[in-house]
Amino acid sequence: MRMVDRDRPARYRPGDRAALRATGQPVEILEVRRGEFVPDYVYKVRVLAEKPARPYNLSVPEHDLKDG
Secondary structure (H helix, E strand, O other): OOOOOOOOOOOOOOOOEEEOOOOOEEEEEEEEEOOOOOOEEEEEEEEOOOOOOOOOOEEEEEHEEEEE
């Protein structure tokens, strides 16, 4: 388990773009908060799905995101 620096700022801010680490799908950051059950930031993101799929929202911990 990796240690998390609780004093560091969040890596992303609302409006930023990133990608889901597992699938590479692009996301837009909607909201940032401290995790209740994980010792890291949790992001509410909108997955920017391509047509004909619709965009949808997820909450993911920071370690599940990568720069997109």
